[in-house]
Amino acid sequence: MAKGDLVGGSLWQNYSKKVAERMDHPRYLGVISEEEAESLNAELIVAEHGAESCGDAVRLYWAVDKNSSRIVKATFKSFGCGTAIASSDMMAELCIGKTVDEVVTITNLDVEKALRDDPDTPAVPPQKMHCSVMAYDVIKAAVATYKGVDVGTLEAAEMVCECARVTLSTIKDVIRVNNLKSVEEITDYTKAGAFCKSCIHPGGHEKRKWYLVDILAETRAGMDKEAAGSDEEPFIELSPFKKFKAIERVLDAEIRPALHQDGGDVDVEDFIMDGDTPVVTIAYRGACLGCMSATVGTLGFIENVLKEKLDPAFKVEVG
Amino acid sequence: MSRIYLDNNATTVLDPRVKQAMEPYWLQQYGNPNSLHQFGTETYPGMNIAIDRIYTGIGAADEDDVIINSCATEGNNTVLKGVWADMILNGDKTRIVSSMVEHPSISQTLDWLESQGVDIVRLAPDADGLITRDILAEGFDAEKTALVTIMWANNETGLINPVKNLAEFCRENGVLFHTDAVQAVGKVPVNLRDVPVDFLTFSAHKFHGPKGAGGLFVRNGRLLTPLLHGGEQMGGNRAGTVNVAFMVGMGLAMELAVEALDFEESRVRCMRDRLEDAIASLPDTLVLGKREHRTPNTILASFKGIEGEAFIWDLDRRGVAASTGSACSSESLEADATLQAMVSDADLAHTAVRFSLSRFTAEEEIDTAIAAVKETVERLRSISSTY
Known part of the structure; x- marks a missing residue:
């Protein structure tokens, strides 16, 4: 929430001129008959996606050249709002002239980009991105029909956010690598959940297989378990890398929050094993730098925590 | 191209007579009614006429209160949170009964109260889309229920609930009854002498009054903890400087709507x-x-x-x-x-x-x-x- 969100914008004002134009005058509206396909020396492919009860439905017609597998004509019919009709129209246009193998790489993002008036302004407001997803889904359905395969075989990755096309593995990775703790952070890093918001939690615009809240909870639970698990192994037997990670973890969990309260912080400058004695060299930051107790009380505190949590032999020095 | 407005359940055009009635309060009679000097004093005649028109318009008795506020959403929040504060938080009651077809200013406030531990019952309408006395009566628990809140007329369909029957049922069972009458006032007769509701909310901009003005009817002495504290306006039941122009406009809009x-x-x-x-x-x-x-x-x-x-x-x-x-x-x-x-x-x-x-x-x-x-x-x- 901020200034821009208070009054917000009128939904339709955030449609590009191209979207409005295509809603008012779709160029590829209609059907292709068997006879017409035959006259083009083409195979007729008809694919359907969605239903009236879902709020969006589209039917895609292709005439696919029998020799080259190139789509020589594409048309659509659509039940949906203005952006759905405009997306369907643009999707049909993007199919024309491509082979079936080429067309499968077209995504909703391509459709949305093609509908932009200028390259930097989205063609539709965030909550309307899901309308272009339908255009992508029906292309996949058409390819599957053409190839006689199940539509599921065309997409290997689990797609969590259809609008921004973010996969399950991407989201899990970004949570782990960046130690993300909230759905808002996931959205900031990946754009997942930034558009129609259906994938954030159950009860949104449409039902999803995966929700960000669940992925976050599961991934963090996994991370916590791993962290706890590594503690069970004696510190002395960890690899140098894991030793360092363990120290960082203890600093994050037990020490830094206390220092942050007083405006201070601490970094690890170096870490060595002096025989069986782990020796950490630290550097103070912020308010700790000028603090009288930093070399005595705080240092003792840090050493005691590391001794308690990791290894009774710990020594801490200030670099 | 001339434009045709068929979205009057969302909001209405101001009646030009209402606009005219509000005119003096922008540049001349702009005083704060709380002020002792003549700028303050001269706002009173207009406000008193407005109050009379509003009371007459909905059939309120002199011993009732019609608290002038900013909108029906405020009125609905005042009733639901007031009942919560006065009857549920202290453990007397646990439940509020409502319907599945309420406006978000009721339904989302109830969702929030539910998150605070209130037992919310949402009745489903019958095949005609109405909440009838029978639907309300089934499984009704007068011991547990602090309030029943059912809209008078639905904003999407225009369907009118049998509010008189519902209010009478609640009266017989000693349970408070509130109705969101935003879509009823100015469209159908709303006479509270015949309909024993305890609380009723309305909004001026739905009957050709200004946006940002509304009213909360409170039957004889049943005042609840207010939503806004901090002033003596409306007898201390709705603090905040009175919007004199809008109140005057709402009063005339009410009179004109009832006449029409x-x-x-x-x-x-x-x-x-x-x-x-x-x-x-x-x-x-x-x-x-x-x-x-x-x-x-x-x-x-x-x-x-x-x-x-x-x-x-x-x-x-x-x-x-x-x-x-x-x-x-x-x-x-x-x-x-x-x-x-x-x-x-x-x-x-x-x-x-x-x-x-x-x-x-x-x-x-x-x-x-x-x-x-x-x-x-x-x-x-x-x-x-x-x-």
Whole structure:
């Protein structure tokens, strides 16, 4: 929430001129008959996606050249709002002239980009991105029909956010690598959940297989378990890398929050094993730098925590 | 292109007489009623007339309170949170009974109260879309229930609940009754001498008054903990400097709306029926709710094969303003809650369009609207993959 969100914008004002134009005058509206396909020396492919009860439905017609597998004509019919009709129209246009193998790489993002008036302004407001997803889904359905395969075989990755096309593995990775703790952070890093918001939690615009809240909870639970698990192994037997990670973890969990309260912080400058004695060299930051107790009380505190949590032999020095 | 406004359940045009009545309060009589000097004092005659008009308009008795506030959302929040503060937090009661077809200012406030531990019962309407006395009575627990809140008329469908029966049932059972009458005041008679509600909310901009003014009727002494503290206005029940101009405007708007009820019942109903007949004569269309159960100005129609927002888009291109409960642009549930509760057919929820007239709607506008509806249906069905 901020200034821009208070009054917000009128939904339709955030449609590009191209979207409005295509809603008012779709160029590829209609059907292709068997006879017409035959006259083009083409195979007729008809694919359907969605239903009236879902709020969006589209039917895609292709005439696919029998020799080259190139789509020589594409048309659509659509039940949906203005952006759905405009997306369907643009999707049909993007199919024309491509082979079936080429067309499968077209995504909703391509459709949305093609509908932009200028390259930097989205063609539709965030909550309307899901309308272009339908255009992508029906292309996949058409390819599957053409190839006689199940539509599921065309997409290997689990797609969590259809609008921004973010996969399950991407989201899990970004949570782990960046130690993300909230759905808002996931959205900031990946754009997942930034558009129609259906994938954030159950009860949104449409039902999803995966929700960000669940992925976050599961991934963090996994991370916590791993962290706890590594503690069970004696510190002395960890690899140098894991030793360092363990120290960082203890600093994050037990020490830094206390220092942050007083405006201070601490970094690890170096870490060595002096025989069986782990020796950490630290550097103070912020308010700790000028603090009288930093070399005595705080240092003792840090050493005691590391001794308690990791290894009774710990020594801490200030670099 | 001239524009035709058929979205009067969303808001209405200000009656020019109301605009005129508010005029002196911008540049001349701008004093704060709380001030002792003449700038303050001279606001009183206008405010007193407004209060009289509002009391007369809804049939409130002198011993009742009509707290002037900013909108019906405020009034609804005041009642629900006041009941919570006074009767539920102290452990006396645990439950609030409502319906599945309430406006978000009720339903979302109840969702919040539920998150605070209040037991919320949401009654489903019958096949006609109404909440009847029988529906309310089934499983009713007067011991547990602090409040029953059921809207007078529904904003989407215009369906009028038998509020008198519901209020009487609550009175017999010693349970407080509130009704959100935003869509009733100015469209159908609202006479609280005959209808024993304890609380009632209304909003001026739904009956040709200004936006940002509303009222909360509180039956004889049943005052609740206020939402806003910090001043003696409205007897300390709604702190905040009184918006004198809007109060004056609301008073006149109320009087004019009540005077126009016969016109609403005759001419507006007649125009509405003409538009409705034209819509119903188109193939594969459906109007929701029986005519006799609805406010005289509202039509909620479903057009097979056409998504609601697309319909509104095309109508807008033809200069006609209507609205849709279709959820295409919404982040919330898949389709409008009112419609989902009312109709079993999920398709309808995405194809429903609301037309709402007012006494400012002209006969020839209905002709234009009918033509626009026909063109829209023809074009969008030619695009549709489901028709």
